[in-house]
Amino acid sequence: MRPWYRAATILLLCIWIGISPCLRVLAANDEEVKLLLQKGLTVYEIDQELARIQLEEASITKQKTATEQELQLQLIRSEETKRHAAKVLRAYYMGDRDSLWMLLFTISSFKDAITTLDYLQMIVRNDHEALKMYSESKRQLTELQQTLVSSQTTLQQTKQRYITQREQMIKLQKQLDEDLSKQKDAALIIQQMAQLTLSWKEKGIPLFKTYFQALATALKQLPEIISEDSKGITKHLIINGFQYTFQITDDELNQFLRTKNPLFQNMTFRFTDTELITAGTQDGIDISIKGKYELATKEEGKGKAYIRFNMTQLQFNGFDLPISTVEAMEQEFDLGIYPQNLAPFLSVTGLKLEAGKLSIMLKMSL
Numbered sequence: 205m206r207p208w209y210r211a212a213t214i215l216l217l218c219i220w221i222g223i224s225p226c227l228r229v230l231a232a233n234d235e236e237v238k239l240l241l242q243k244g245l246t247v248y249e250i251d252q253e254l255a256r257i258q259l260e261e262a263s264i265t266k267q268k269t270a271t272e273q274e275l276q277l278q279l280i281r282s283e284e285t286k287r288h289a290a291k292v293l294r295a296y297y298m299g300d301r302d303s304l305w306m307l308l309f310t311i312s313s314f315k316d317a318i319t320t321l322d323y324l325q326m327i328v329r330n331d332h333e334a335l336k337m338y339s340e341s342k343r344q345l346t347e348l349q350q351t352l353v354s355s356q357t358t359l360q361q362t363k364q365r366y367i368t369q370r371e372q373m374i375k376l377q378k379q380l381d382e383d384l385s386k387q388k389d390a391a392l393i394i395q396q397m398a399q400l401t402l403s404w405k406e407k408g409i410p411l412f413k414t415y416f417q418a419l420a421t422a423l424k425q426l427p428e429i430i431s432e433d434s435k436g437i438t439k440h441l442i443i444n445g446f447q448y449t450f451q452i453t454d455d456e457l458n459q460f461l462r463t464k465n466p467l468f469q470n471m472t473f474r475f476t477d478t479e480l481i482t483a484g485t486q487d488g489i490d491i492s493i494k495g496k497y498e499l500a501t502k503e504e505g506k507g508k509a510y511i512r513f514n515m516t517q518l519q520f521n522g523f524d525l526p527i528s529t530v531e532a533m534e535q536e537f538d539l540g541i542y543p544q545n546l547a548p549f550l551s552v553t554g555l556k557l558e559a560g561k562l563s564i565m566l567k568m569s570l
Contacts, residue, residue: 243380244397250373253528257366268355275348408520416537422464427546448566492519509552511541
């Protein structure tokens with residue numbers, strides 16, 4: 205256990221059981237202390253990311269092992285179907301099947317002809333089935349080999365991520381320990397670190413996840429904002445021939461979200477010319493989110509473009525969360541905008557951010 209973790213644990217235990225004296229709180233505007241607290245929170249979150257990577261690595265390793273076992277079985281099946289298919293092809297090449305069909309010309313009764321024809325058709329069906337099984341076996345074998353290669357690549361990348369994150373944590377931990385050793389009030393700072401990480405773990409994480417889940421759900425309902433006014437003019441959607449432009453201001457987005465979930469009453473969205481900024485206070489916790497919109501595609505979406513929200517910064521009570529935490533949240537929650545939800549025949553061609561407004565350019569896909 206790291207030095208400041210041990211001290212923090214002891215201090216918190218003392219506070220919880222009521223035997224610790226009242227400790228003064230360091231000034232909130234003390235930038236040096238805030239920097240130390242920031243490092244402490246970052247170390248904690250990187251430690252959590254290492255745990256997530258270990259679980260991911262274990263899952264990939266298990267999948268890789270299962271794929272290797274399935275691949276061995278498929279190799280055996282493939283050899284069997286290959287031998288069977290080879291016999292069928294050899295029979296056709298050597299003319300064996302031709303001699304069977306010649307039997308039809310030696311039959312004297314209609315009944316025997318029907319019986320023989322059924323027999324010959326059964327042989328042909330079995331031949332086709334054997335060749336089909338061989339083709340399917342080859343396809344499955346190729347897919348398994350590709351899956352194994354993909355698993356090996358992903359596993360290697362995961363291991364490298366772990367090494368990189370661990371090196372970063374060790375370096376930051378060393379800096380933190382050195383900085384704390386120079387502080388007269390190190391014990392008080394360690395206590396604040398423990399309180400900060402505990403608050404993030406018990407309040408911050410659940411709040412961010414609740415907020416992101418609500419936002420993801422609301423954004424899927426964004427097409428509902430398109431409507432016609434009393435004059436028949438379509439709001440938020442400008443139509444020019446086969447070209448469409450969906451526009452929404454940050455005020456309109458705030459109003460829409462607040463009708464979908466009361467959680468957004470204490471949050472404010474703001475468009476700048478480069479990013480979307482969200483800030484607010486919920487249950488005494490200050491949160492801030494920054495991100496950029498960009499065009500992206502998903503393989504499972506058949507290559508259709510959508511508007512991806514790329515998180516660039518998350519803040520909890522004024523403290524920046526490390527990029528690993530930002531990426532983990534981004535992977536868990538899809539905050540993208542899908543123009544095809546406006547209409548299946550529309551596809552996105554571009555987007556534009558400006559102060560107070562987001563514009564998405566669309567075209568009709570015939």
